[in-house]
Every structure is written in C-alpha cells, then in structure tokens.
Amino acid sequence: MAAKSPVGHSKTFDVKSSGKANGSAHGNGTAKSGAAEDSGEDSNDDADGHVVIEATATAVAGGEGGSKKKKKNKKKSKKKKAPTAQTDPPSVPISKLFPNDNYPKGEEVEYVDENRFRTTNEEKRHLDNINSDFLSDYRQAAETHRQVRQWAQKNIKPGQTLIEIANNIEDSVRRLVGHDGLSEGDALLAGMGFPTGLNLDDIAAHYSPNAGDKTVLRENNVIKVDIGVHVNGRIVDSAFTMAWDPMYDNLLAAVKDATNTGVREAGIDVRLGELGGYIQETMESYECEINGVTYPIKPIRNIAGHNIMPYSIHGTKSVPSVATNDVTKMEEGDVFAIETFGSTGNGRCYNEGDVSHYAMRTDAPKVDLRLSSAKSLLTAIKKNFGTIPFCRRYLDRIGQEKYLLGLNNLVKSGIVEDYPPLVDKKGSYSAQFEHTILLRPTVKEVISRGEDY
Numbered sequence: 001m002a003a004k005s006p007v008g009h010s011k012t013f014d015v016k017s018s019g020k021a022n023g024s025a026h027g028n029g030t031a032k033s034g035a036a037e038d039s040g041e042d043s044n045d046d047a048d049g050h051v052v053i054e055a056t057a058t059a060v061a062g063g064e065g066g067s068k069k070k071k072k073n074k075k076k077s078k079k080k081k082a083p084t085a086q087t088d089p090p091s092v093p094i095s096k097l098f099p100n101d102n103y104p105k106g107e108e109v110e111y112v113d114e115n116r117f118r119t120t121n122e123e124k125r126h127l128d129n130i131n132s133d134f135l136s137d138y139r140q141a142a143e144t145h146r147q148v149r150q151w152a153q154k155n156i157k158p159g160q161t162l163i164e165i166a167n168n169i170e171d172s173v174r175r176l177v178g179h180d181g182l183s184e185g186d187a188l189l190a191g192m193g194f195p196t197g198l199n200l201d202d203i204a205a206h207y208s209p210n211a212g213d214k215t216v217l218r219e220n221n222v223i224k225v226d227i228g229v230h231v232n233g234r235i236v237d238s239a240f241t242m243a244w245d246p247m248y249d250n251l252l253a254a255v256k257d258a259t260n261t262g263v264r265e266a267g268i269d270v271r272l273g274e275l276g277g278y279i280q281e282t283m284e285s286y287e288c289e290i291n292g293v294t295y296p297i298k299p300i301r302n303i304a305g306h307n308i309m310p311y312s313i314h315g316t317k318s319v320p321s322v323a324t325n326d327v328t329k330m331e332e333g334d335v336f337a338i339e340t341f342g343s344t345g346n347g348r349c350y351n352e353g354d355v356s357h358y359a360m361r362t363d364a365p366k367v368d369l370r371l372s373s374a375k376s377l378l379t380a381i382k383k384n385f386g387t388i389p390f391c392r393r394y395l396d397r398i399g400q401e402k403y404l405l406g407l408n409n410l411v412k413s414g415i416v417e418d419y420p421p422l423v424d425k426k427g428s429y430s431a432q433f434e435h436t437i438l439l440r441p442t443v444k445e446v447i448s449r450g451e452d453y
C-alpha cells in the first residue's frame, strides 16, 4: 500500500534517457510457483498426506476447479500426517507446512562498507537473536504472501471481475494464516494487512472493489496487485504487476528494475532522498512503445515507499522514487516497504473515484461523536482492525450495514483516514513492484522476495 508524499521540494535528478528499451521481463505470467504447484498432478506417490489435501482442495474450490484432473485415489489415510504441500487454491495453513515456527527466510543481503562489521559483530547478533518472535511472525506473513500471490499469478485471467479476484486472494490469505477474521478480534491476530489493491491502467494505487463493483479485467489491461498480509501486526506489503499484451513489457521491466534498485541500495544510514535518486535514474533509463507511440517511463513522484510500524502501514519516513533533499536516514531495526511506480503519463497522481481504503489514525483525536452510527462503527473498527487499513468489503463481511454516513463522519472527525484511488493522466498506464525489507542488526532481509519477483 502506497504512501502519498508531499510534492514540490524534490530536486530534478539529471539523468539522460538511455533507452534501455529491450528489457525482457514479462515476468509475471510465467512466474514459477513453489509449494503451490506440488499438489496438482503429481501427488500419487505420497498418497497419505495428499488424500487429505485433495479433499480440502475440492471443498475449497467448490467446483470451480472443474478443469483440473481429479484423481481416483482410493487409498485412505490411516493416520494424519502433517501436510507437506499446498493445495490449489491455497488452503493449508503455513504454520502446518512449517511446524515449530520454522518459516523460510527471505533473501538475506549482507551490509557493505562501514556497516560490514555487523555481519559478525557479537552485540548485533545478540540483538538479532532476541528478536525471534518478530522474525518468525514476519516470515510467516511473507511465506503466506508468496504462496497466495504465486497462486494468483497463475489464476488471474482476463474475464474475471475484480471482486472475484480480490475475494480469491483474501480468502486464501485468511486460510493460510488460520484466521477467517469473522469473530470479533480475530482479524487483529493475523490476516489482511490492508485492502487488496487491484489497480487498472491509469489507476496507480488504492483501488479495491466495493460491493457491487462490476469491473471486469480485460486482455489489454495493466493490473497492479498490491497485497498486505499481517501476523501479530507485522505487515508484509508487496506488490506486482501483470499484463497480457507484450507491448507493456518494458513498462513492467522498468518498474521491476527500479524497485530492485531501491531494495539493493537501501540500508542502515542510507539517506532517503539519495535513495530516491537511484530509483529515478533506473526508472528513467527505460522507455516503452504502446500502440505505436514511444513513452519515457516516469517515476510517479507523489507516491512513495514508507516505513512500516506494528499494526500501522505508514510510519513517518517515506522513500521517494525521485531524488529529493530529504536527509533522513534509514536506521537499524527499521522495516521499509520499497515500492516504485512507473508511468507513461505525467508521473503525478491525483485523487479520483470512490473510496474503498480507510484506516483508523494512530494519532486519532478524542472526539465526542454525536452520531450513534459513527460511534458503533468506531467500536467495530477498533475491535476488528485497530489501526490496520480496511475497506468497505471488510466491513460488509463482519456484518456492518448502512455504515457510510457513520464512516464519513469518522473521516470528517479526523479519527479515520480515507485513502482515495490515486490516478495518473487519463489513458496512461502505470506499473508497480514492491518489497518489504527488514533492516536487521546483522543483515538486510528482503522478507517478501520470491522466485517470481
């Protein structure tokens, strides 16, 4: 989920467009999936575990997976074995696939230069070791993110509605963290870290379908899929872009490269404005030809990456995607969402369209609410989401009704913040890639890194 950043004080970064025009990445359509793939056609060999799993899969799919070959496996499972593979769609909790909180690590990148000492420093190692709960919560959320998104990359297809896509992703996340979020307080334990962003074409961020949304994904769309998963308030924020027409390949390649530049150059003591310069330089080295017109790829300068706090998606630091004079440093222990947006439009977004995303402010003022519907809604928000961002569909599914007046009242009172869709020039196209990184005392961990991106 993106942070809106103030515009105006950014310096121009003097980079020549070098037209790195033949990037190859059309990465998402062909993304490799890890565990999720194993539960399909090849499960005859270790039948015991898989019989159980297949049954679960069928139940979850509810007939939708009809195109899939069904095996007639008459062997019954004699004892319950721990499942070793994910189902399709995903339904096996990550805690069952990785017992004893032994979740896979993200990509660990050693610090360099004056921070090289951290790799072996005893004190830093100690600091790292006392953080084991933080790490296992983060890794569980990240593995959930990878498995769900890799399934989504294989299954999102033109012709589907955005509602269908969002529900499939969110139901999967909730199953994998083992919390459906329906009973009071359950969504605070683990679940969605923010509303699933499904942003088409010139919409860069913060679009999630509300009830009744009829939007259908088309073959010629560029869709940014922004998914948040949290475990005990540790939010993994990571996004990718999909397109079916290869004419968008360079747009996607530019943004993937720019985000990876940000991830690579990030580290303890790095100044945020300087980091923005590296991102900008990478992004602006690309161009993309769409329907016979060549566009320079511009970073969207008023949307930024951000640090992440427990139960709060936007901290106080922001990671620009252009050079700025912000001399704030990244620090030990910080968690950052490194996200960049590249656009064929103006490289600047404005608010447009129906709001879906909301979050209670961490610094919410104490206001004497007059409206009873606002009062009761606020109670429900506190109990179910706290300061974690939510959307209207999340209110619907916990049984809230006719809440719009109350919700708008909470926004006006400054208790809840709304996040309207962020849109660039009409008819433009934008792409987004995003990773969450942990600046651990000893090492940088790109917690959301996967084989897909």
Ligand SMILES: [Co+2]
Pocket (backbone or CB within 6 Å): 001, 002, 003, 237, 305, 306, 337, 339, 434
């Ligand atoms: Co974000």
